[in-house]
Amino acid sequence: MISIVVPAHNESSVIARTLSQWLGNPGGGNRASDEIVVVVVCNGCTDDTANVARRFSPAVLVAETDIAGKTHALNFGDRISGAFPRIYADADIVITVDGIRALAKRLEQGDVLVVAPTADINLTGCSWLVRKYYEIRSRLPSSQEGIGGSGVYALSEAGRGRFGQFPDIIADDTYVRLQFRPEERETLPSVRSTVFPPRTVLQLIAVRSRVYSGAFELGRRFPELSVNKGESNNWTLFALIKEPHLWSGLLIYCGVNIIARCRATLRSRSRTHPWERDETSRAAVSVDSVK
Numbered sequence: 001m002i003s004i005v006v007p008a009h010n011e012s013s014v015i016a017r018t019l020s021q022w023l024g025n026p027g028g029g030n031r032a033s034d035e036i037v038v039v040v041v042c043n044g045c046t047d048d049t050a051n052v053a054r055r056f057s058p059a060v061l062v063a064e065t066d067i068a069g070k071t072h073a074l075n076f077g078d079r080i081s082g083a084f085p086r087i088y089a090d091a092d093i094v095i096t097v098d099g100i101r102a103l104a105k106r107l108e109q110g111d112v113l114v115v116a117p118t119a120d121i122n123l124t125g126c127s128w129l130v131r132k133y134y135e136i137r138s139r140l141p142s143s144q145e146g147i148g149g150s151g152v153y154a155l156s157e158a159g160r161g162r163f164g165q166f167p168d169i170i171a172d173d174t175y176v177r178l179q180f181r182p183e184e185r186e187t188l189p190s191v192r193s194t195v196f197p198p199r200t201v202l203q204l205i206a207v208r209s210r211v212y213s214g215a216f217e218l219g220r221r222f223p224e225l226s227v228n229k230g231e232s233n234n235w236t237l238f239a240l241i242k243e244p245h246l247w248s249g250l251l252i253y254c255g256v257n258i259i260a261r262c263r264a265t266l267r268s269r270s271r272t273h274p275w276e277r278d279e280t281s282r283a284a285v286s287v288d289s290v291k
Contacts, residue, residue, distance in 0.1 A: 005077030011091035044068025093151035113159030116146030146187035171214025178225035212264030
């Protein structure tokens with residue numbers, strides 16, 4: 001049995017799109033209810049997320065908590081989930097049931113402890129500036145890292161035993177990735193998840209600010225994990241300077257990240273970390289447009 005934990009905070013506009021890939025449509029035939037159990041942890045919701053999730057099938061277990069927070073929701077889901085492999089998936093991404101099966105099958109081989117799909121970035125409705133940013137990002141080593149970039153990662157039972165509860169941190173996925181040496185983790189090129197980025201550059205800066213805040217927090221609280229970092233983007237960025245047609249994108253990419261890093265640095269000093277969740281990417285996009 002495969003268990004999937006989905007933390008969900010006010011995700012009523014997108015949760016059905018995610019669940020329908022694994023369990024069919026509400027009231028219809030289920031795709032994999034005999035092999036998959038999904039735990040949707042509605043944390044601090046003020047919308048209809050819980051009711052939308054409950055409409056699918058008995059394979060969806062809906063838990064509700066008044067405490068808003070992703071890591072709290074992950075720990076809550078762990079207490080309910082009993083099966084392995086265990087997959088943690090953001091409520092606003094899309095991955096097919098075949099993709100879920102492929103992640104589980106890869107873990108069965110036992111030579112890696114955590115796996116993830118490769119992210120496909122859906123730029124529908126995104127501004128020109130955002131598109132230019134992701135044109136550069138797609139050429140960097142970090143874009144091929146699914147554990148932290150795809151919105152999904154899967155742990156074997158041995159992998160989940162590598163750490164205890166999720167700590168109260170911003171970057172839970174990076175925290176998980178750094179628990180494992182490079183040879184213990186794998187991103188599968190043949191398995192894809194669809195990720196919906198911010199549609200405006202201001203929202204992109206806000207999201208990137210939070211990413212940097214999460215990285216600073218991990219470095220401060222868990223410096224020992226830095227030995228498991230992957231390949232840096234820096235040398236690739238320098239190499240891209242040789243291609244004049246990419247200069248506008250490089251300027252945008254570097255500008256967004258410089259501003260975001262500065263914002264995160266100021267907040268790190270003041271110990272303030274506003275959530276800065278992006279709402280522009282949560283406008284309903286049909287599954288058909290994702291395929």
